[in-house]
Amino acid sequence: MTGAASNNFELLERIPLYVPGKPIQEVKREYGLDHIIKLASNENPWGPTxxxxxxxxxxxxxxxxxxxxxxxxxxxxxxxxxxxxxxxxxxxxxxxxxxxxxxxxxxxxxxxxxxxxxxxxxxxxxxxxxxxxxxxxxxxxxxxxxxxxxxxxxxxxxxxxxxxxxxxxxxxxxxxxxxxxxxxxxxxxxxxxxxxxxxxxxxxxxxxxxxxxxxxxxxxxxxxxxxxxxxxxxxxxxxxxxxxxxxxxxxxxxxxxxxxxxxxxxxxxxxxxxxxDKEFVAFCREKNRQARDAFFVEAAKHRCTVSSNAGNFVLLETAIPAPDLFQYLLKKSVIVRPMHGYGLPMHMRITLGRPEEMEAFWAAAAPILV
Ligand SMILES: Cc1ncc(COP(=O)(O)O)c(C=O)c1O
CATH class of the missing domain: 3.40.640.10 (Type I PLP-dependent aspartate aminotransferase-like (Major domain))
Incomplete structure (x- = not known):
């Protein structure tokens, strides 16, 4: 390796690595779990058609x-x-x-x-x-x-x-x-x-x-x-x-x-x-609105602060460091996304999923949120 190349590689190593949401298959493999709820990558749970x-x-x-x-x-x-x-x-x-x-x-x-x-x-x-x-x-x-x-x-x-x-x-x-x-x-x-x-x-x-x-x-x-x-x-x-x-x-x-x-x-x-398919887009938009409204209601019950009024996700302020909550939820078969890499160590991003997925999220998270 030449000196110039190694300098470039050192520069490259200083650039943050993009960390994607954990894939379902990986969590199944690592934790020996069968059924996983993924609310980690802002995917749309309603499609494709x-x-x-x-x-x-x-x-x-x-x-x-x-x-x-x-x-x-x-x-x-x-x-x-x-x-x-x-x-x-x-x-x-x-x-x-x-x-x-x-x-x-x-x-x-x-x-x-x-x-x-x-x-x-x-x-x-x-x-x-x-x-x-x-x-x-x-x-x-x-x-x-x-x-x-x-x-x-x-x-x-x-x-x-x-x-x-x-x-x-x-x-x-x-x-x-x-x-x-x-x-x-x-x-x-x-x-x-x-x-x-x-x-x-x-x-x-x-x-x-x-x-x-x-x-x-x-x-x-x-x-x-x-x-x-x-x-x-x-x-x-x-x-x-x-x-x-x-x-x-x-x-x-x-x-x-x-x-x-x-x-x-x-x-x-x-x-x-x-x-x-404009109908499908309108359907998903409405489902997403309902999921957001329901999330805000549930968050208030748990005295959690939630922000984000756009997109298909919410940002939840966490009482414990988000990476710890993330690990806890993984063991309960729920994948979300801690935001410490974005300079938000006490925030968790949660994709708005289907109603049953959101119920599973709250059931898993509730014991540690109160
Ligand atoms: C704001 C924003 N832009 C772009 C992307 C990347 O989207 P794509 O899958 O089209 O590369 C994302 C994915 O999460 C995003 O949140």
């Missing part, structure tokens, strides 16, 4: 001109066409990613080709910061709490070498959503040469009229990238598929950093069916 599953099976069986033995359509033309129709946006304004997380990485690759900094609020979704650093950028972290993002602090923190501002709206794990005024302020006041990335992974969980959609500003700001995923309300997390919306120039730049064939055929066709 039978129509999406049928499409996946068709895709596996394949035809002469498409199938798993062939490379997929590299730019995902047909899925982009479906997104274009559903979102009423030009095909040329859409890029696909192997999950929206890959588009964050693509944006970072594009921004930090010659170094620079990214402004990111504290407690933001971890992939933002990791992508910036692995692409060679530096992070400027701004003030935020478990319940609030300080938009003015973002604007004030921008430096001459800043190339990107990343916000998740709503943010994971805090569930904090910047409102219309805040988004307007960011779009208008961030220097034109800086790429503003607005990650809207949970947007579909908000009532459509209520959500401060940054895509409304695509006509006003060239350096804007708005991200969506099929992993959340569309219930396709395992297929790894997401999309970015931007202006044509921004999308052509993303094409330069996109790996060829980055999204697979099965994911493309499944997402094409999923995005057209």
């Amino acid at each position: 039978p129509a999406v599953k049928a499409k996946i099976i068709d895709a596996v069986n394949g035809t002469d001109d498409e199938g798993v033995g062939l490379y997929p359509v590299s730019d995902g033309f047909y899925l982009r066409k479906a997104i274009s129709e559903c979102r009423r946006i030009k095909l040329e304004q859409i890029v696909l990613g192997n999950g929206s997380a890959e588009i964050i990485e693509m944006a970072a690759k594009a921004c930090f080709i010659a170094g620079g900094s990214a402004v990111i609020p504290r407690h933001s979704f971890a992939i933002g910061g990791i992508s910036v650093q692995t692409a060679g950028g530096r992070i400027i972290e701004t003030h935020a709490t478990a319940t609030e993002v300080d938009v003015e602090a973002i604007l004030k923190a921008i430096e001459p070498d800043t190339k990107m501002v990343y916000i998740a709206n709503a943010n994971n794990p805090t569930g904090v959503q910047i409102g219309r005024d805040g988004i307007a302020m960011l779009v208008k006041e961030i220097r034109d040469d800086i790429l503003l990335v607005v990650d809207q992974a949970y947007a579909e969980y908000s009532e459509p009229g209520d959500f401060p959609d940054a895509a409304n500003y695509l006509g006003e700001r060239e350096n804007l990238l708005v991200l969506h995923t099929f992993s959340k309300i569309y219930a396709l997390a395992s297929l790894r598929i997401g999309y970015g919306l931007g202006n044509e120039r921004m999308i052509t730049l993303m094409e330069r950093v996109r790996s060829p064939f980055n999204t697979n055929h099965i994911a493309q066709v499944a997402a094409e069916v999923a995005i057209r």
Whole structure:
């Protein structure tokens, strides 16, 4: 190994490792348990729909001109066409990613080709910061709490070498959503040469009229990238598929950093069916609202403080360190997510599951919460 390479590897070792939710299979194996409730990765417990599953099976069986033995359509033309129709946006304004997380990485690759900094609020979704650093950028972290993002602090923190501002709206794990005024302020006041990335992974969980959609500003700001995923309300997390919306120039730049064939055929066709199913989205949104309301009621009974008003998860303040509560719950067959890695050692993120899953959570957690 050369000295230069080892220095790079040491830098790499200083970048935090993304820690995903513990998979069900792992908990079964480690604890010798049979039935596990997973409320750890903000997946959607209600899907995918039978129509999406049928499409996946068709895709596996394949035809002469498409199938798993062939490379997929590299730019995902047909899925982009479906997104274009559903979102009423030009095909040329859409890029696909192997999950929206890959588009964050693509944006970072594009921004930090010659170094620079990214402004990111504290407690933001971890992939933002990791992508910036692995692409060679530096992070400027701004003030935020478990319940609030300080938009003015973002604007004030921008430096001459800043190339990107990343916000998740709503943010994971805090569930904090910047409102219309805040988004307007960011779009208008961030220097034109800086790429503003607005990650809207949970947007579909908000009532459509209520959500401060940054895509409304695509006509006003060239350096804007708005991200969506099929992993959340569309219930396709395992297929790894997401999309970015931007202006044509921004999308052509993303094409330069996109790996060829980055999204697979099965994911493309499944997402094409999923995005057209507005009824399923509305159904999941309503189920999620009911689960959130019920969670707040139950949390009040247990005198627990809970925050997060957006997305498909809640943030619970814990009386004991969250990693201890996490370990305790694992032994009771419930997987949740302690948030110490996000600078929130006394907070636990809990995905809103089906009613019976939430009942199992409260039954397991109650003895240690009181
Ligand atoms: C805010 C946010 N953005 C992006 C993602 C990643 O989604 P994907 O599965 O599309 O990579 C997540 C996943 O939890 C998220 O919470």
